[in-house]
Amino acid sequence: MFRTTLHYLYCLLAAMVLSHPLYATEEKGNGHIRGKVTTSDGHPAPAVSIILKGTAKMAITQEDGSFLLREIKPGNYDIAVSYLGQENAAQPVTVVANRTVRVTVVLNISSVTLQEFTVTQHRGSYKDLLNSPTLRLAAPLIETPQNIQVVTSKVLADQQVTSMSDGLIRNVSGATRLEHWGDMYARVNMRGSRASAFRNGMNVTSSWGPLTEDMSFVERVEFVKGPAGFMMSNGEPSGIYNVVTKKPTGVTRGEAGITLGSYDFYRATLDLDGKLEKTGRLLYRLNLMGQTKNSFRDYEYTNRYSIAPVLSYKVDDKTTLTLEYTLQHAKMSNVGTYYVFAADDYAVRPRDFTTAEPNLDPTVIDDHSVMVNMQHNFSDQWKLTAQAAYFSYRQTGSSMWPTEVNADGTMIRNVSIWDASNEAKYGQLFLNGNVATGAIRHRILGGLDLGNKEYMADWNQGHDLDSAGAYFNIYQPVYGRPANGLPSFDRSKSLRERAGSNIINQSYTGVYLQDELGFWQNRIRLTLAGRFTYVEESSYGTKVSEKKFTPRVGISGSIDAHTSVYALYDQSFVPQTGLLRSGEKVKPITGNNIEFGVKRDWMGGRWNTTASVYRILKNNQLSNDPDNQPGENFSLQLGQTKTEGVEFDLRGQIVPGLGLIANYAFTDSKISKATKGMAEGAAVPGFAKHTANAWLNYRLQQGALKGLGVSAGFSFMGDRSTWTWGAVTQKDLPDYFRLDGGLSWERDRLSINANMLNLLDAYLYSGAAYATFYYWQAEPGRNLRVSLGYKF
Structure with a gap:
């Protein structure tokens, strides 16, 4: 029944959307911008925010630094490039009707500096724009249709959190621990029941475990509210917490x-x-x-x-x-x-x-x-x-x-x-x-x-x-x-x-x-x-x-x-x-x-x-x-x-x-x-x-x-x-x-x-x-x- 319902809903929604004039074809007379963001030494700059000033158009660069903005009215614009909230570069662009304009935006920092900046800013911030790859959702957090909260390494350091059972949940709405066994394991409750424990996207929940992770090797902890079993394996409807461990950054x-x-x-x-x-x-x-x-x-x-x-x-x-x-x-x-x-x-x-x-x-x-x-x-x-x-x-x-x-x-x-x-x-x-x-x-x-x-x-x-x-x-x-x-x-x-x-x-x-x-x-x-x-x-x-x-x-x-x-x-x-x-x-x-x-x-x-x-x-x-x-x-x-x-x-x-x-x-x-x-x-x-x-x-x-x-x-x-x-x-x-x-x-x-x-x-x-x-x-x-x- 669920399969039939889902298939019917998919077809119905797709038909409604595709039949609308706005989506059936690209608007005549509009243009597109296809671009690439690189560092000053010619390397691609991934995960950079692209905003077309004066419009609601935005994109995030891919791993090769590329981006695409579609359906833009002809005219003169400025492309703003920012990373972790810091505006770094701006590029003027002229959009021509029925044409794709290609632009290259060069950041005024090298790839090494950008990487160091990434590490420093991520470790020095109370928030993050992206989820980790272990959540599998290749989209910015603001675009994801679910409540996901990230506790960053900076928060862990400032609060001197040493393990999952050491006050970390104060940083997430509705998370509680009403019982505990010291530093043996953490049982976190959200939305009325137990939240499943994950590490790097794997469901490590057991009846009495897992052993609570020490924060010395943890980069961040992601709390996904509500069901996440559609992708993260069978899990409680209350949600999960995903412990993401530290990985090499390439910066010595x-x-x-x-x-x-x-x-x-x-x-x-x-x-x-x-x-x-x-x-x-x-x-x-x-x-x-x-x-x-x-x-x-x-x-x-x-x-x-x-x-x-x-x-x-x-x-x-x-x-x-x-x-x-x-x-x-x-x-x-x-x-x-x-x-x-x-x-x-x-x-x-x-x-x-x-x-x-x-x-x-x-x-x-x-x-x-x-x-x-x-x-x-x-x-x-x-x-x-x-x-x-x-x-x-x-x-x-x-x-x-x-x-x-x-x-x-x-x-x-x-x-x-x-x-x-x-x-x-x-x-x-x-x-x-x-x-x-x-x-x-x-x-x-x-x-x-x-x-x-x-x-x-x-x-x-x-x-x-x-x-x-x-x-x-x-x-x-x-x-x-x-x-x-x-x-x-x-x-x-x-x-x-x-x-x-x-x-x-x-x-x-x-x-x-x-x-x-x-x-x-x-x-x-x-x-x-x-x-x-x-x-x-x-x-x-x-x-x-x-x-x-x-x-x-x-x-x-x-x-x-x-x-x-x-x-x-x-x-x-x-x-x-x-x-x-x-x-x-x-x-x-x-x-x-x-x-x-x-x-x-x-x-x-x-x-x-x-x-x-x-x-x-x-x-x-x-x-x-x-x-x-x-x-x-x-x-x-x-x-x-x-x-x-x-x-x-x-x-x-x-x-x-x-x-x-x-x-x-x-x-x-x-x-x-x-x-x-x-x-x-x-x-x-x-x-x-x-x-x-x-x-x-x-x-x-x-x-x-x-x-x-x-x-x-x-x-x-x-x-x-x-x-x-x-x-x-x-x-x-x-x-x-x-x-x-x-x-x-x-x-x-x-x-x-x-x-x-x-x-x-x-x-x-x-x-x-x-x-x-x-x-x-x-x-x-x-x-x-x-x-x-x-x-x-």
């Missing part, structure tokens, strides 16, 4: 950094970038990081290091091969000790209180990944990308959860083994095309996705630290002498033998095709796309297979060179795993998304805004069963949920020296079709109805104090629901407000950055009601980080 440079902070936080990084031979055909990038960190709670620590080398080889003028390896090693305390438990309410103990026991064996994780990427340009219009990856995650450790929590503050702490393996293989092949048929421009995307994931874990051994009559008391804690001693787990068998039925396998194949048709000199763009996905999954002893076709229709229009509006209809499909108390099969998630938005670049692209409204209908979403008792992990499958919301994002340089990121989101997620035990209209857990964030940085541009900067930011969550369903009498979370501020100084190659986090020293936490008690995780009070960086 380096940067070293040291960060010191509260609670024995010590961190060092090194970033080397350059050429391995004179012609620049063989490039390298190497990022190294080492870190130790204790906590405001006793017996809690996280030590990490990462090694991330990348090689890029230009085989010829058309083909580039890139090989990337990443190792992340983590050694941390028992992850369950982040939680605190009480029978009567949240936060009844000081924030530095812990249920941890000293001398527990650490949790150790080794995370390896290898990626190979090949890009081949058949011509200026057609580009083929092929990539493959292998991920291997090994974990040896334990978790902690209570066997018993009593009203008088006594409890029995249980330590359970948590050894795990997470292995995945991916293959992707996609083709980008940019062609014209008459007056219609086509941006074509088609590809193939293959993936295979296996997660297994041993959760089958547990040890009570305490016992009846020898409880642990949260009001009179005694550490170092647990009644039953410390655990000693049996690891004599292989992990696969010990895991038993706790093994999850998933393999999928997806094919997709998209055509973005541009009309009226690409001022109106119609996107028609579809994807077919086949998935086989085995989890907890059951095996299922699912297949589905999901269509996508979007339209985007440029009001002028800097403003666009869009509308989108999209569907999503993602199999899921879980245990239902009834023993029934878990159904896959399906979702429909309708979205409308407006985007605008201000001040020549120095800053931009995005506003969107959306509605997502999501079928078969899983949520924790409210009847779970300690040790149980059953889920409920909801009939249908409806999430509606409004989102606004602002980012960029408002005036010289003043960078600002601000966002707000209203999210309302409810059950629209009831299922067992759930009432229609009940709120879906795991989101905040109101979220607002801001980060402002001002740096003096001249004078004796040139380079001195001051920054301030806040994060707010209001009407916060808990992570899981709770009884009617149990409480929701209070509102959340955090204020941060800092001072910095940059001059030439040296930079110093100091941030004071949680300036108000507020008691901040997340948590939920669980069974007959509450749990919560506190955040640090007022704490300091100081970084010193040197570029060479």
